[in-house]
Amino acid sequence: MPATKTNNRPEELTERLSSAASGGGGGDGGLLKALREVKNQIIGNRTKKLWYLKLGAVPTIVSILSSAADSDSAVIVQAAAALGSFACGVDAGVRAVLDGGAMPILVRLLSNCDEKVVDACARSLRMVFQSKLAPKYDILEEKNMHFLLSLLNNENDNVTELAASIITHSCETTAEQEALCDNGVLQRLIALLEGSTNQRDAGLDSLAAIMKSNSDVVSKLVTFNNGRALNSIIELVKDRCPRTRLLACICLIFIGNACTDHLKEFDINTELILVLVELFEEPGRAGDEAPYALANLIAGKEDLHKQAFSVNAVEKLCNFLHKKAIEAKRLQGILLALAELCSKLEICRTKSLSLKVLDIVIGALKHDCTEVRIAACTCLRSISRSLKSLSAGHLLNETAATSLIQLLHNQSTEVQVAALGAVCNVVVDFTTRKSVFLRHGGAKELVQLSRSMDSKLRLNAVRALRNLLFLADKIVKENILQELTISTLASLVCDAEASIQEQAMALIRNLVDGSVDCIDHIFAEDGVIITAVARQLWGATVPVCIQGMYVLSNVAAGNDFHKDAVMHHILLPHDTGSDSSILLRFLQNNDGRLRTAAIWCVINLTYPCNCTASERVTRLRTSGVVSQIKSMVNDPCLDVKHRVRTALEQCTVGGINSA
Amino acid sequence: MASKKVITREEWEKKLNDVKIRKDDMNKLVMNFLVTEGYVEAAEKFRMESGTEPDIDLATITDRMAVKKAVQCGNVKDAIEKVNDLNPEILDTNPQLFFHLQQQRFIELIRDGKVEEALEFAQEELAPRGEENQAFLEELEKTVALLAFEDASSCPFGELLHISQRLKTASEVNAAILTSQSHEKDPKLPSLLKMLIWVQNQLDEKATYPRINDLSTAVLEDPTV
Numbered sequence: 001m002p003a004t005k006t007n008n009r010p011e012e013l014t015e016r017l018s019s020a021a022s023g024g025g026g027g028d029g030g031l032l033k034a035l036r037e038v039k040n041q042i043i044g045n046r047t048k049k050l051w052y053l054k055l056g057a058v059p060t061i062v063s064i065l066s067s068a069a070d071s072d073s074a075v076i077v078q079a080a081a082a083l084g085s086f087a088c089g090v091d092a093g094v095r096a097v098l099d100g101g102a103m104p105i106l107v108r109l110l111s112n113c114d115e116k117v118v119d120a121c122a123r124s125l126r127m128v129f130q131s132k133l134a135p136k137y138d139i140l141e142e143k144n145m146h147f148l149l150s151l152l153n154n155e156n157d158n159v160t161e162l163a164a165s166i167i168t169h170s171c172e173t174t175a176e177q178e179a180l181c182d183n184g185v186l187q188r189l190i191a192l193l194e195g196s197t198n199q200r201d202a203g204l205d206s207l208a209a210i211m212k213s214n215s216d217v218v219s220k221l222v223t224f225n226n227g228r229a230l231n232s233i234i235e236l237v238k239d240r241c242p243r244t245r246l247l248a249c250i251c252l253i254f255i256g257n258a259c260t261d262h263l264k265e266f267d268i269n270t271e272l273i274l275v276l277v278e279l280f281e282e283p284g285r286a287g288d289e290a291p292y293a294l295a296n297l298i299a300g301k302e303d304l305h306k307q308a309f310s311v312n313a314v315e316k317l318c319n320f321l322h323k324k325a326i327e328a329k330r331l332q333g334i335l336l337a338l339a340e341l342c343s344k345l346e347i348c349r350t351k352s353l354s355l356k357v358l359d360i361v362i363g364a365l366k367h368d369c370t371e372v373r374i375a376a377c378t379c380l381r382s383i384s385r386s387l388k389s390l391s392a393g394h395l396l397n398e399t400a401a402t403s404l405i406q407l408l409h410n411q412s413t414e415v416q417v418a419a420l421g422a423v424c425n426v427v428v429d430f431t432t433r434k435s436v437f438l439r440h441g442g443a444k445e446l447v448q449l450s451r452s453m454d455s456k457l458r459l460n461a462v463r464a465l466r467n468l469l470f471l472a473d474k475i476v477k478e479n480i481l482q483e484l485t486i487s488t489l490a491s492l493v494c495d496a497e498a499s500i501q502e503q504a505m506a507l508i509r510n511l512v513d514g515s516v517d518c519i520d521h522i523f524a525e526d527g528v529i530i531t532a533v534a535r536q537l538w539g540a541t542v543p544v545c546i547q548g549m550y551v552l553s554n555v556a557a558g559n560d561f562h563k564d565a566v567m568h569h570i571l572l573p574h575d576t577g578s579d580s581s582i583l584l585r586f587l588q589n590n591d592g593r594l595r596t597a598a599i600w601c602v603i604n605l606t607y608p609c610n611c612t613a614s615e616r617v618t619r620l621r622t623s624g625v626v627s628q629i630k631s632m633v634n635d636p637c638l639d640v641k642h643r644v645r646t647a648l649e650q651c652t653v654g655g656i657n658s659a
Numbered sequence: 660m661a662s663k664k665v666i667t668r669e670e671w672e673k674k675l676n677d678v679k680i681r682k683d684d685m686n687k688l689v690m691n692f693l694v695t696e697g698y699v700e701a702a703e704k705f706r707m708e709s710g711t712e713p714d715i716d717l718a719t720i721t722d723r724m725a726v727k728k729a730v731q732c733g734n735v736k737d738a739i740e741k742v743n744d745l746n747p748e749i750l751d752t753n754p755q756l757f758f759h760l761q762q763q764r765f766i767e768l769i770r771d772g773k774v775e776e777a778l779e780f781a782q783e784e785l786a787p788r789g790e791e792n793q794a795f796l797e798e799l800e801k802t803v804a805l806l807a808f809e810d811a812s813s814c815p816f817g818e819l820l821h822i823s824q825r826l827k828t829a830s831e832v833n834a835a836i837l838t839s840q841s842h843e844k845d846p847k848l849p850s851l852l853k854m855l856i857w858v859q860n861q862l863d864e865k866a867t868y869p870r871i872n873d874l875s876t877a878v879l880e881d882p883t884v
Contacts, residue, residue, distance in 0.1 A: 036740075039743060043751050045787075081747045088752065089751065089752075123748060197838075
C-alpha cells in the first residue's frame with residue numbers, strides 16, 4: 001500500500017507528466033492516469049493547486065495538451081479539465097494558465113468533433129474568463145465579434161455559456177455595448193432566457209453587462225418584441241433559483257438606473273427590495289452579492305432607504321454582522337449596504353446602534369482583507385453622521401481611535417481615504433472625546449497626510465483637521481497648530497486644488513473661532529496666513545471666498561488690531577485700476593451665501609462695543625459699502641435680508657455718534 | 660364551529676370533477692419524479708408507454724446514480740472521481756460539498772479501523788479546509804473526536820458513523836449534480852403534497868369537507884359533523 005501512495009505524491013506525478021510530455025516512457029495509458037490523478041487531487045483543493053503550481057505542473061500540462069493528437073480525446077479532456085481547475089479560485093493558477101499559453105489551444109479545440117472535448121475546453125475557458133485576471137477580449141475587432149457570435153449560436157450549452165461569460169468579462173465601454181447590440185447579440189442573449197437555468201443565468205449576467213449605464217441599449221431591450229423581454233426578466237425575479245432571482249434583480253436595477261420611465265408602471269422597486277433582502281439568507285454567490293445589489297438599488301434615494309428599512313433590511317444586516325465567521329466578500333457587502341442605509345436616515349443609524357453593531361464595525365477596521373476595512377470605514381462614516389450619537393460621545397472609543405489612526409498610514413491610498421472619511425465625522429465630537437483621538441497621535445497622522453502628494457489624501461486630511469478643530473478648546477487648537485505649522489497652513493490656503501483651498505479656509509475659520517488668543521495665531525510669522533487668505537479672495541472660486549470671508553468675519557470679532565487688519569484687506573481696491581473694493585464685490589455677488597458671509601463681516605466690524613466702531617462705520621460709508629447695504633434691504637436671500645437689517649441698525653447708530 | 664360551512668361528499672366530488680387536469684401535466688409530474696429520484700429504468704419505460712419526454716438526457720441519470728451509489732456504499736474516493744469526470748466544476752465551486760465528501764472519506768477510514776491512514780488523511784486533506792473556513796473547522800473537530808474513543812460509536816458524535824450520514828452526503832452530491840445540469844434538485848411531487856396539506860389546514864378553519872387524511876391512499880374521508 002505505501003508504495004502506490006508515494007507514487008501519487010505531487011513531486012512524482014509532476015515528474016511523470018514531464019517525462020511523458022518530453023516523449024519518454026510510461027506509455028499513453030500512464031500519461032492519462034497521471035493526468036486524471038492530478039486533476040482529482042487539485043479539484044476543490046487550494047493547497048494542492050498551489051503545490052503543483054510551485055512544481056511547475058501547468059506548463060507541462062499545456063505542452064501535453066498542445067502535442068496531443070486531435071483524436072486523443074481522453075488525454076485532451078483530462079488535461080483541459082486540470083487546467084480549468086487550476087484557474088478556478090486561485091489567482092496564481094489563472095496566471096500560470098494564461099502565461100503557459102493554454103488559451104489559444106483551448107480555443108482551437110472548441111471546434112473538435114468530440115462533444116466531450118468541446119465540453120471540457122469550454123468549461124476551462126469559462127473558468128479563466130470568470131477571473132478578474134483574464135485578459136479583456138477585444139470585442140470591437142471584427143473577427144473576434146464573428147467568433148463570439150459563432151460561439152453564441154453554438155448548439156452546445158457549455159459553449160454558449162462560455163460566450164456569455166466572455167461578454168460579461170469583456171464588455172465595459174459604451175462602444176463595446178453598442179457593437180454587441182448592433183451585431184444581434186442582444187436578441188441572442190434574450191433567447192437564452194428561455195433556456196435551462198444555467199443558460200438563463202448566463203444570459204442575465206451578460207445582459208447586465210451590456211446594459212450597464214447605457215440608456216440606448218436599455219431602451220432597445222425594453223422595447224424588444226413588444227416588451228416581452230422585459231416581462232420575462234420581471235418574471236425571473238420570482239424564479240425558484242436564488243441566483244436567477246439575484247441576476248434578474250441586477251438587470252432591473254440597471255434598467256431602472258438608465259431610465260426610470262421604463263419601470264414606472266410596474267412599481268418594481270418595492271418588489272426588488274423585498275427579493276434582495278430575502279436573498280441575504282442564501283448561501284453562496286446569491287447571498288454574497290445581494291447586499292451589493294441592494295446598496296446599488298437604493299444608492300442616494302431616501303424613499304427607497306425608507307422602504308428597505310420598513311422590510312427590516314437594517315435589522316437583517318445587523319443580525320448577520322453578529323454571526324461568527326462571515327466570509328470577507330459577504331462581510332464587505334453587508335457593511336456597504338448598511339453604510340448606504342445609514343447615510344441618510346437617522347432611524348437606520350439609531351436602529352443599527354441599538355442592535356449593537358458599532359463594536360463589530362469598529363472590529364472590522366482591523367480585518368485582514370483590505371476591501372472589508374474600506375467598507376468598515378464607509379459604514380462607520382455613515383453611522384457617525386448621527387448628530388445625536390456624536391454629541392452623546394457614543395462613537396469614538398479607544399479602539400475606534402487607534403484602529404482608524406492605524407489605517408491612516410496604510411499602504412493603500414483607498415484605505416487611507418476611506419479612513420479619513422470616517423475620521424472626519426467621528427472627530428466632530430462635542431464632548432471632550434477629541435482628546436482620545438489626539439492622545440493616540442491622530443493629529444500627527446492627519447498633519448502628515450495633509451502634506452501628501454496625493455490630492456485626494458490632502459483634501460480629506462485637511463477636512464478631518466477642520467472638523468477636529470470645530471469647537472475645540474484652546475489647548476487642542478494650539479497642539480494641532482504646532483504640529484501643522486503656520487507655513488504649511490499658509491501653503492494649503494494657496495493649494496493648487498480649489499477644494500483643498502476651501503477646506504483650508506474652513507480649517508482656519510474654526511481655528512480663529514472663539515477667544516482672541518486664537519485669532520492672534522493667524523497674525524504670527526509676519527501675518528503670513530492672513531495675507532494668504534486675503535490674497536486668495538481676489539481670484540479664488542466662490543466656495544473658497546465664502547470660507548475666506550467667514551475667516552475674516554471671525555477675525556473681525558477680535559480686538560481693534562484685528563478689526564483694523566480686516567478693514568485694511570477688505571477695503572483694498574482691486575489692483576487692476578477698478579476702485580471697487582473686495583467687500584463691495586462680494587456684497588454684489590450673485591451667490592447668496594457669499595453675500596451672507598460678507599454681511600456678517602460688516603456686522604462684526606460695526607458691532608457697537610467701543611468708540612472705535614464709529615470710525616469704521618465712517619470708513620465703510622465713504623467707500624460706498626453702507627449705501628450698497630441699503631440697496632439690499634429686499635434681498636431675495638432671506639439670510640442676507642435679515643443680516644442687512646442688523647448691519648444697517650449698527651451703521652446708523654454709529655453714524656449718529658460720529659456726526 | 661357552528662358558523663363553519665359544511666360541504667357534503669356529493670358537492671365536493673362534483674367540484675373535484677369540475678377541475679380539469681391535463682393528462683400531459685400529470686405525466687410530466689411523474690416523469691419529473693422518476694428523473695429527479697434517479698429511477699432510470701422506470702423513466703425509460705414510462706417514456707415509451709406514455710410518450711412523455713424527460714427534460715434531461717436519461718444517460719446522465721445513470722452517471723448520477725453511480726455517484727450516489729458509490730457514496731452510499733462508502734466508496735467515497737470513487738464517487739469523487741466520478742463527479743469530477745462528470746463535471747469538474749461541481750466540487751471546485753462547491754467547497755461545502757467537497758468538504759462533506761472528504762469528511763465522509765475520513766469517516767469510512769475510521770469505520771474500517773484504518774486509524775493511521777485516517778490521521779494522515781485528516782492532516783493532509785481536511786485540516787487545510789478547516790483553516791480556510793471556520794464552519795468547516797468546527798465540523799472537523801467533531802469528526803476527529805471519533806478517533807478519541809476506543810469504541811467510536813460511543814462518542815457523542817457517534818451518529819456520524821450511522822448509515823444516515825452516508826445517505827445525507829449522497830443526497831447532497833445528488834442535488835449538486837442536478838443543479839449543475841440545470842435541473843431542480845427536488846422533485847415537484849412532494850412539494851405538491853405539502854401544498855395539499857397546507858391548503859387543507861387553511862380550509863379547515865372555514866369549512867367542513869371530505870378530507871384526504873392518508874396521503875398514500877388519497878381516500879376522501881367523510882367530515883365528522
